[in-house]
Structures are given as structure tokens and as C-alpha cells.
Amino acid sequence: MASVEISRVTKAFGATQVIHGVDVAIEDGEFVVLVGPSGCGKSTLLRMVAGLEQITGGEISIGGRVVNDLPPKERDIAMVFQNYALYPHMTVRDNMAFSMKLRGASSAEIDKRVGDAADILGLKPYLDRFPRQLSGGQRQRVAMGRAIVRDPQVFLFDEPLSNLDAKLRVQMRTEIKALHQRLKTTSIYVTHDQVEAMTMADRIVVMHDGIVEQAGAPLDLYDRPANQFVAGFIGSPAMNFIPGRIDRGGAVAVVADGGLRLPLAADAGGEHGQKVIYGVRPEHLGLGPGFEAVVQVVEPTGADTFVFCDAAGVRICANVEERQGFAPGGRIALAPRLDMVHLFDAESGRALPRRN
Amino acid sequence: MTVAAHGYAPAASDRWRRLALAFSDSRNLLGLVFMLPAAALLIVFLAYPLGLGLWLGFTDANLGSTGRFTGIANYLSLAGDPVYWLSVSNTILYTVIASAAKFFLGLWLALLLNQNVPFKAFVRAIVLLPWIVPTVLSAIAFWWIYDTQFSVITWALKGLGLIDGSIDFLGNGTNARISVIVANVWRGIPFVAISLLAGLQTIPGSLYEAATLDGASSYQRFRYITLPMLTPIIAVVMTFSVLFTFTDFQLIYVLTRGGPVNTTHLMATLAFQRAIPGGRLGEGAALASSMIPFLVAAVMFSYYGLQRRKWQQGTRD
Ligand SMILES: Nc1ncnc2c1ncn2[C@@H]1O[C@H](COP(=O)(O)OP(=O)(O)OP(=O)(O)O)[C@@H](O)[C@H]1O
Numbered sequence: 001m002a003s004v005e006i007s008r009v010t011k012a013f014g015a016t017q018v019i020h021g022v023d024v025a026i027e028d029g030e031f032v033v034l035v036g037p038s039g040c041g042k043s044t045l046l047r048m049v050a051g052l053e054q055i056t057g058g059e060i061s062i063g064g065r066v067v068n069d070l071p072p073k074e075r076d077i078a079m080v081f082q083n084y085a086l087y088p089h090m091t092v093r094d095n096m097a098f099s100m101k102l103r104g105a106s107s108a109e110i111d112k113r114v115g116d117a118a119d120i121l122g123l124k125p126y127l128d129r130f131p132r133q134l135s136g137g138q139r140q141r142v143a144m145g146r147a148i149v150r151d152p153q154v155f156l157f158d159e160p161l162s163n164l165d166a167k168l169r170v171q172m173r174t175e176i177k178a179l180h181q182r183l184k185t186t187s188i189y190v191t192h193d194q195v196e197a198m199t200m201a202d203r204i205v206v207m208h209d210g211i212v213e214q215a216g217a218p219l220d221l222y223d224r225p226a227n228q229f230v231a232g233f234i235g236s237p238a239m240n241f242i243p244g245r246i247d248r249g250g251a252v253a254v255v256a257d258g259g260l261r262l263p264l265a266a267d268a269g270g271e272h273g274q275k276v277i278y279g280v281r282p283e284h285l286g287l288g289p290g291f292e293a294v295v296q297v298v299e300p301t302g303a304d305t306f307v308f309c310d311a312a313g314v315r316i317c318a319n320v321e322e323r324q325g326f327a328p329g330g331r332i333a334l335a336p337r338l339d340m341v342h343l344f345d346a347e348s349g350r351a352l353p354r355r356n
Numbered sequence: 357m358t359v360a361a362h363g364y365a366p367a368a369s370d371r372w373r374r375l376a377l378a379f380s381d382s383r384n385l386l387g388l389v390f391m392l393p394a395a396a397l398l399i400v401f402l403a404y405p406l407g408l409g410l411w412l413g414f415t416d417a418n419l420g421s422t423g424r425f426t427g428i429a430n431y432l433s434l435a436g437d438p439v440y441w442l443s444v445s446n447t448i449l450y451t452v453i454a455s456a457a458k459f460f461l462g463l464w465l466a467l468l469l470n471q472n473v474p475f476k477a478f479v480r481a482i483v484l485l486p487w488i489v490p491t492v493l494s495a496i497a498f499w500w501i502y503d504t505q506f507s508v509i510t511w512a513l514k515g516l517g518l519i520d521g522s523i524d525f526l527g528n529g530t531n532a533r534i535s536v537i538v539a540n541v542w543r544g545i546p547f548v549a550i551s552l553l554a555g556l557q558t559i560p561g562s563l564y565e566a567a568t569l570d571g572a573s574s575y576q577r578f579r580y581i582t583l584p585m586l587t588p589i590i591a592v593v594m595t596f597s598v599l600f601t602f603t604d605f606q607l608i609y610v611l612t613r614g615g616p617v618n619t620t621h622l623m624a625t626l627a628f629q630r631a632i633p634g635g636r637l638g639e640g641a642a643l644a645s646s647m648i649p650f651l652v653a654a655v656m657f658s659y660y661g662l663q664r665r666k667w668q669q670g671t672r673d
């Protein structure tokens with residue numbers, strides 16, 4: 001087990017730079033999730049840690065040792081690929097034993113380690129099968145088994161669950177987390193699914209276009225997003241954004257473009273007249289005195305009712321507890337939880353801190 | 357087919373419609389109809405000549421007469437014919453050495469082309485050239501290359517000051533054998549290289565990455581990933597390569613006509629020589645037929661020994 005230090009790392013493929021100076025410090029035993037939209041450079045960053053891509057600039061160290069020029073096999077890391085990359089011509093047993101065989105381990109030791117890993121993952125009955133005789137979830141487990149057997153300093157996962165169906169994904173999510181709690185190996189996990197990130201991570205690193213937008217504990221990111229991108233990315237359904245200007249004449253509010261007044265807490269930041277984005281999550285909008293909106297679509301899911309409505313020309317979503325009484329075209333009053341309202345500067349997208 | 361069983365005579369057009377319906381309903385019949393043209397071609401151009409050849413082998417036919425059935429007389433006389441046995445050993449030597457060389461060089465070339473070489477497409481096109489050129493043309497080119505007086509190889513080596521006299525490429529037995537094998541290898545490499553390259557490209561890159569992380573050196577990646585994943589394609593490609601080489605005719609016929617003193621005669625060239633210029637059709641046919649067991653053996657070896665792997669079949673147990 002080891003810490004991983006990524007400092008000022010850049011990466012360019014030819015003339016195109018895809019990573020623009022990333023800093024992430026991962027503590028020993030931590031489970032860090034890199035999350036971000038497709039193409040933001042998550043895989044590239046992970047592959048640089050693994051040694052599968054050259055590091056263009058900056059430094060990566062594992063366990064205090066700079067690994068920039070270290071070949072992958074000397075970095076003592078194990079990686080689980082999105083397509084699993086199981087060796088199709090080897091049985092499950094041989095897939096898991098491959099690295100130890102290469103290292104020249106004794107067959108007794110190999111048997112023990114493979115047996116232990118198979119026990120942990122419930123793979124005992126399948127040890128003599130070939131990968132194509134396994135289901136997707138079982139293959140996924142073999143890929144993890146191959147990593148566990150190595151007993152590496154760091155586990156790297158590149159979207160390991162994205163080839164599984166929704167139900168299995170939820171199940172494997174829990175299994176991976178339980179596994180981490182048991183083995184306590186430092187792990188870096190890449191996904192574009194923010195739910196996966198929220199549920200699994202000790203700490204989330206949100207990436208966007210080759211930079212880190214924000215890093216922090218899942219609920220920190222949820223409660224205190226540093227900018228509009230993170231606010232919109234974390235949380236499902238996504239946060240509502242309504243553009244407007246701050247009005248400090250009388251009760252503090254944001255006046256949306258159509259003249260709609262969106263209420264703010266008294267300690268809300270920002271200057272009078274400043275152009276801002278008013279952000280509030282669907283789950284923080286309830287029925288009550290606040291502002292008016294026109295109902296467009298109602299989606300009851302049983303536990304929640306999502307009401308999509310038009311407020312000042314913007315489509316917003318409210319997650320309300322009431323089940324009935326919404327007719328498309330009808331007007332409802334929505335009350336935001338003022339302590340959960342976020343303000344972002346319209347230009348920079350940065351969150352405006354509260355006054356105190 | 358039940359039209360007649362109805363007990364009444366339907367109108368003619370009705371009957372035809374039913375017939376057409378029954379016909380299109382029957383998959384087997386339809387399949388048979390679609391197969392007919394191909395089957396006809398096979399019968400006319402493959403099965404018939406093969407059958408005729410086999411039959412001629414049991415006769416004393418020559419260019420003037422259709423011949424009488426003579427049983428295995430032709431085979432008995434071949435069995436006592438040292439030239440025949442020389443051609444058999446020549447053919448085996450030629451096939452083994454040329455196929456092995458084609459395999460190793462082809463694999464090496466495929467591995468090379470699979471990496472990021474500059475001008476990839478261009479290089480690949482070049483590699484295919486020997487395969488595109490008609491055999492006889494390339495054989496004639498080699499004939500020039502091997503010419504006693506005008507050989508470019510002799511010329512170049514002389515220019516470099518490495519040799520004084522001319523090399524007699526096709527004049528003595530050993531040289532001639534080496535020369536025809538080299539020509540055959542040159543011609544056969546593209547097929548092996550391009551087929552294996554296609555096979556290499558089906559191996560996902562992530563397997564190599566996984567193996568690298570597992571600590572495999574580049575030799576170990578080749579040994580434990582590339583080679584086993586390539587085996588099925590190697591088996592197919594080499595079966596074909598062996599069949600082509602074993603039955604080779606054109607190269608030898610253009611370059612040496614089996615000489616000097618039969619040292620490069622293959623079974624195919626000897627069979628031709630006995631049958632057509634020699635006029636002894638029956639004996640030539642018997643000689644040609646005697647290749648069949650070798651060919652069948654080669655196919656069986658590849659089919660049972662190499663081709664199918666358990667990990668490919670995906671049978672559940
Ligand atoms: N070998 C390469 N050559 C050139 N550009 C590349 C290469 N690999 C990746 N890129 C570019 O780098 C950027 C980041 O790619 P990367 O694979 O890291 O994205 P990602 O965040 O993992 O996305 P996804 O969620 O879709 O997997 C992309 O814009 C991609 O086009």
C-alpha cells in the first residue's frame with residue numbers, strides 16, 4: 001500500500017494537449033474516484049499512473065518514489081480494464097496466476113493466493129473455465145481477482161462496471177467497496193457515472209477538459225460545489241440553473257430575465273446588480289411560497305414525483321413529495337430551501353461565497 | 357408434394373401455384389437449387405478431372421490411345437523407380453524447408469508491420485507485390501536473376517569484390533535446390549505475412565497492456581499472448597501454404613524443368629513430364645495420384661492438431 005502523488009502533470013498527444021496540469025494527492029489506503037464527462041482525460045491520467053502512457057510534464061510518485069521513468073512492471077500497481085482484458089486462451093485460474101508465474105513464484109504459493117482471491121470473489125466453481133464461458137459479472141470478478149492476487153501497492157480501475165447491466169452494476173459497486181474496506185489498498189477508480197462516484201469514493205476528483213475542477217469528499221462536493229460545472233455534474237437529477245441579476249433592494253433576491261423574483265437567504269453573496277446563475281437542486285424545491293412556475297411534465301416514480309416546469313423561460317425540475325394536483329399548464333408556487341441555494345458568477349461560473 | 361393426394365383435379369394454374377408454394381416452403385429443396393450451379397462447376401472442373409486422373413492411373417493410356425485397365429501396374433513400376441523416389445524426397449525437402457522459411461520470415465514480417473512503421477500502407481502494399489505478380493512472371497524474373505552470365509547477384513557480389521567467378525545458380529544440384537526454394541519462399545511470404553498480420557490485428561491491445569502490468573517482458577508477451585492467440589490462424593495459413601508448396605509446378609517448370617539431372621524434380625513436375633512430353637498418361641496420372649495421401653495427411657494434421665482450441669469454441673460444461 002502506498003500514497004500516490006500527482007503533481008502538475010500534463011499530457012500532450014502530439015500537438016494536442018489533453019491534460020493541463022493536474023494535482024491530486026492520494027493518501028495511503030484511500031479510495032479516490034476520478035469522475036468527469038467523456039473525453040476529459042480520466043483514462044489518460046490513470047494510464048499515466050499505470051505507466052501505459054508517457055508523462056509529458058510534471059511528476060507522479062507512488063509511495064514516495066517518482067515513477068515517471070519507471071516501466072509499468074516496476075510500479076507495483078494492478079489495473080482493471082473496462083473490457084476486462086482477460087486472456088481468452090487461459091482458464092480463470094491461469095488468468096489470475098499469470099503475474100505470479102512470470103515472477104517465478106512457487107506453485108504452492110500460487111495455489112494459495114489464487115485460492116484466496118477466488119474465495120473472496122466467489123470464483124471457486126469457475127477456476128477451470130475459460131473467460132468466454134463466464135457471464136459478464138463473473139468476468140468482471142476475474143479481472144478483479146487478477147488484480148487482488150498481485151497484492152499491489154495501488155489498484156487502478158478504468159470504468160470497470162460500464163459493461164454490466166444496471167442491476168449488476170449496483171451489486172458490483174457494493175462489492176468493490178466492501179473489498180476495499182477489507183483490503184485497504186489505495187485505489188484510483190475512473191468513472192463517468194457520478195452516482196458511482198458518490199457512493200464509492202472516500203474522495204472525488206471532478207475533472208473537466210483536462211483540469212481538476214474540484215476535489216473533496218462526496219457530500220462536500222454536493223453541498224459546496226466550487227463552480228457551476230461541479231454543481232451540475234454532481235447530483236441526480238442535475239441542479240437547476242436560472243440566470244438573473246442580484247437585487248439587494250428590499251429582500252435579497254435574484255431577478256430572472258423575465259422579471260421573476262427568486263428568493264435568497266439574507267447572507268447570500270454577490271453585489272447588487274451582479275449577473276449570476278441561481279442554482280437549486282430539484283430535491284431542494286418544494287411546494288410553497290417562493291416563485292411561480294408553469295407545470296409542463298409530471299414524472300411520478302413512486303418514491304418521488306418529478307415536476308418539470310417553466311420558470312422565467314428555463315426548464316427546471318422539482319422533486320416534490322405530493323403525488324397529485326399537477327396538471328400540465330397549471331401554475332404552482334415553488335419554495336427553494338434558502339440554505340441550499342447556490343449562486344455562481346455568470347462570467348466565471350465560480351460559486352459566490354456567503355456573507356457572514 | 358401433397359397436391360395429388362387431394363382426390364380432385366385442381367385447375368392447372370392452381371396446381372402450379374401450390375407446387376410453387378410447396379417448393380418455396382421446403383428449405384432443403386430450395387437450398388439444393390441454389391447449390392446446383394456451384395455443384396455443377398465443382399463436378400465439371402474438379403470431381404471429373406480428379407476421377408479421370410485416378411482412373412487413368414490404373415490404365416496404360418498414352419497420348420495415342422485411351423488405354424486398357426492394368427490394375428496397379430503403374431504404381432508398382434513407380435515403386436521401383438529411383439527417379440520417382442527422388443522426386444518424392446525432393447518434394448518433401450522443398451515443402452518442409454520452404455514452408456518453415458515462409459512461416460518464420462512471414463511471422464517476423466507480420467510482427468514488424470504490426471508495429472508503427474512509417475508509411476505503413478505503402479510498406480504493406482510492397483509486401484503484397486510478390487503475391488500479385490503472376491507466378492510465371494516472377495519465375496521468369498528469377499530465371500534472369502539466376503542466369504549464369506547476367507545474374508544481378510553475381511554482378512553485385514563481383515562489384516563488391518566478394519567473389520571472382522560466376523555463380524552457377526541452377527547448374528548443380530545443391531545450388532539449384534537452394535535457388536528454387538528461395539524463389540518459392542520469396543513468392544510465398546506475402547500470403548503468410550499478410551494473413552498473420554490480419555490475425556495479429558485481431559488481438560486486442562489491452563491484452564498486451566494487461567500483460568505488461570502483470571510484468572511480462574516483450575518476449576513473454578509474444579510467447580504467452582501473441583503466439584497462443586495466433587495459433588488458429590497459423591494453422592490455417594500454414595495448411596494452405598504447405599498445400600501450395602507441395603503441389604508447386606510453375607516455378608520449377610520455368611526455372612529448371614526438374615534439372616539438373618532430376619535434382620529439382622517435384623512430384624508435380626515429374627508427373628507432367630511423364631504424362632505430356634513423355635506421352636505416358638497412365639504413369640503420369642498414377643504419379644500425380646500418389647500425391648493425394650500426402651495432401652490429406654497435411655490437412656488432417658492441421659485440422660485435428662492445431663485448428664480448433666477449446667477456448668475458442670465456447671462450449672459450456
Ligand atoms: N492516443 C491518443 N492520441 C490522441 N489523442 C488521444 C489519445 N488518447 C486519448 N486522446 C484524447 O485525449 C482526450 C482524453 O481521453 P481519455 O481517454 O483520457 O478520456 P476519458 O476521460 O477517459 O473519456 P471516457 O469517459 O470517454 O473514457 C480525448 O479528447 C481523446 O480524444
Ligand SMILES: [Mg+2]
Pocket residue numbers: 042043044158159
Ligand atoms: Mg476512458
